[in-house]
Amino acid sequence: MDMLQMGQAILATQPFSKLLGATLSKFDAESTELRIAITDDLKQQHGFIHGGVLSYAADNALTYAGGAALVGAVVTSEYKINYVRPAIGQEIIARAWVVYAGKSQATCRCDVFVVNDGKESLCAIAQGTIAKLPSTTSAPSNE
C-alpha cells in the first residue's frame, strides 16, 4: 500500500471527514491535497461555502502534510487561517506542505482553493504547527 492509499485509508476512518465528503487526492513527502465536493449542506446562508469547511480542510491538510514529515500519529497543535475571498464553487482543494520539520513537530503552510466552473481561485491561506503524539507507532492521524 503506497502512501496515498494509506492516507486515504486513515481519512476513511474519520467520521467527520466522511460527513464532509473529504477525499485525499495527493499525499507524499512534498505535499498533500485534500478535496471536498461542495453540497448545499456545506454552505452558509448566502450560498457561500461556510468558513468552517475551509477551516476543516486547511486543518486536516496541514495535519497530513505534517504527518508525512514526522512519521507516526500527529495532531494539529495550532494554526491560523486568513479567508481572502468568498468561496463560491463546486469543489474545495486544500494544498498543504511542510516548511520545516524537526523531530517532534512540523511547521506547515496551506493554500485553500475553490473551484468554480473548472477555474481555481485562492480563497484562504493557513499556517500551523503539527505535533507528533508521544510513543505512537501508527500512521498519521488527523486530530
Add this chain to the structure above:
Amino acid sequence: MDMLQMGQAILATQPFSKLLGATLSKFDAESTELRIAITDDLKQQHGFIHGGVLSYAADNALTYAGGAALVGAVVTSEYKINYVRPAIGQEIIARAWVVYAGKSQATCRCDVFVVNDGKESLCAIAQGTIAKLPSTTSAPSNE
C-alpha cells in the same frame, strides 16, 4: 424578537451549522455562546471530537461576537486557534467576546470547552478579526 432569537434565526439559515447541529445559547453585546451536541459524525478516528468541529465552533462564535458589536452583516477575516487538550465529551461550548471594536472591524477572543459527564474543560482558544461587509443592512452573518 430579541437579540438571541435573531441570532438563532440566522443560525437556522446556515446549512453547515444545521449539519453540525449547532445552537446559540447566548448572544448579547457582552458575549456569545454557541453549543454543539456531539454525535459520532463529529469525531475523528480515535473517538475525539474532530478539530474541524472545534474550529467551526470557534470561528462561528467569533463571528457572532463581532457581529453583535459591529451591527450589520459580518464575516470572519482571519483567526488563530490553539488546541490545548483532546476533546472528549458530549457537548462543545464556544464562548466568544469582543476585545476591541472599531467601525469596520472587531477583534475577538473565544474559549472552547468540552463538556464530559457534566464537567467543562477548556479544549481550545482562539483569537481573530471580524469584518463588517460593505453596505449591508441585514443582521450578523457568519461567513
Add this chain to the structure above:
Amino acid sequence: MDMLQMGQAILATQPFSKLLGATLSKFDAESTELRIAITDDLKQQHGFIHGGVLSYAADNALTYAGGAALVGAVVTSEYKINYVRPAIGQEIIARAWVVYAGKSQATCRCDVFVVNDGKESLCAIAQGTIAKLPSTTSAPSNE
C-alpha cells in the same frame, strides 16, 4: 531571591531587552507584566510606537508567563498578535497569563496596553505557544 527578582535578573542578561529598556514589574504563577518606557527610538515615522516594540513586548511577556508555568528554560514557539489601536503614549505594559499548561508547552495570552498621560488603553492582543527546552535546568529564558 523571589520569582520577580529572578525574572528581572534574567531580563537583565538579554541585550535586546536592555536595548529596548524593558523591565519586569510582575512575575508570578498568575501573571507577568513587562513594561517599556517609550523613547523616540521606539517609534515609527508618524510618532506612534512601532509595532515591532509591541510585538517584542507581547512575545517576551508570553515567554515569561509560559516559563512560570513550565519551570525551566523556555522559548516562544509561535504567537499571533492583533494590533487594535495606534499606540501613542509614554509607556507600554504587556500583561500575559497562562491559559493552559501541559508538561512540555503552555498556551498563553497577552494584552498590551499603552499608557498615555496616565491612562491605559489596550493597543494589541496576542496568543501563543511557549515550549520547554529539552533537558535544561536553568530559569525561564525568553528566546
Add this chain to the structure above:
Amino acid sequence: MDMLQMGQAILATQPFSKLLGATLSKFDAESTELRIAITDDLKQQHGFIHGGVLSYAADNALTYAGGAALVGAVVTSEYKINYVRPAIGQEIIARAWVVYAGKSQATCRCDVFVVNDGKESLCAIAQGTIAKLPSTTSAPSNE
C-alpha cells in the same frame, strides 16, 4: 526615485528601524526584502538573535509587501509568526510577498532567514493582514 529608493527613504524615517539597523534590499510589486546586520544588542542571553528582532523583521517586511500592493499608507493589522529554528548568525533577511490583495487590505506571507557564515537558513515564517489607512496619500508606512 524608483520604488526601492522610496521604500528606503521611508525606512530611514522610522526611528525604531534605525535603532535595529534595518535596511531594505528589495522592494517591488513581487516581493520585499528587509535585512538586519546582527549586533550583540539584538541577541538574547544565550547568544541567539532575539525573537523580537525576527518579529520586527517579519512585521515590517509584511507591511512593505502589503504597501506595494495597496498603494498608500498602510499598517499591519495582525500577523502570526512561527519560530522554526534558533537564529544564530550575522544577518537576518525577511522576504515577504503578497498572496492576495483587495482594495483595502492585503494578505501576505513572509519567510525569515538567518545568514551564518554565508549560509542562509530559514528561522521563522509569518502570515498576516496589511490594511490601508483611510484617506491617505503618502507612501507605505509601517505601523
